[in-house]
Amino acid sequence: MSNPDDVDREEGLSFRPKFDSSGLVTCVATDAATGDVLMVAHMNDEALRKTIATGEAWYYSRSRKALWRKGESSGHTQRVVEMRTDCDQDAVWIRVEQAGAACHTGRRSCFYRKVKGEGGKLGLILVDAEPLFDPKAVYRK
Numbered sequence: 001m002s003n004p005d006d007v008d009r010e011e012g013l014s015f016r017p018k019f020d021s022s023g024l025v026t027c028v029a030t031d032a033a034t035g036d037v038l039m040v041a042h043m044n045d046e047a048l049r050k051t052i053a054t055g056e057a058w059y060y061s062r063s064r065k066a067l068w069r070k071g072e073s074s075g076h077t078q079r080v081v082e083m084r085t086d087c088d089q090d091a092v093w094i095r096v097e098q099a100g101a102a103c104h105t106g107r108r109s110c111f112y113r114k115v116k117g118e119g120g121k122l123g124l125i126l127v128d129a130e131p132l133f134d135p136k137a138v139y140r141k
Contacts, residue, residue: 076100
């Protein structure tokens with residue numbers, strides 16, 4: 001028999017994000033106009049609430065253990081056009097209008113390398129990898 005809580009989370013109309021043991025949900029950000037995947041990041045409850053309240057993407061940095069608004073350092077912001085959640089509400093997908101680059105490396109997308117297999121060996125090749133800005137100039141410590 002199914003757990004009523006799971007049925008409600010999967011089939012109901014209540015937004016009830018299922019945070020992991022670290023208090024995070026995975027967030028996939030795509031370009032609203034092209035559908036291109038721009039980045040994958042994490043949101044805690046506060047980041048999720050700020051994203052919904054402001055219409056701007058907020059994330060939680062696991063490495064810095066801090067909340068951050070996309071573009072607060074670089075000026076390369078994300079305006080949220082639509083937010084969806086997956087079937088069990090442990091991930092969110094945001095469609096955004098990206099201003100500038102999404103990746104901290106200066107590239108439009110974090111997905112700028114293609115996995116290529118040849119002769120039993122795996123490697124990476126660059127695709128759409130031209131930087132839009134110099135991260136050393138933007139992210140000074």
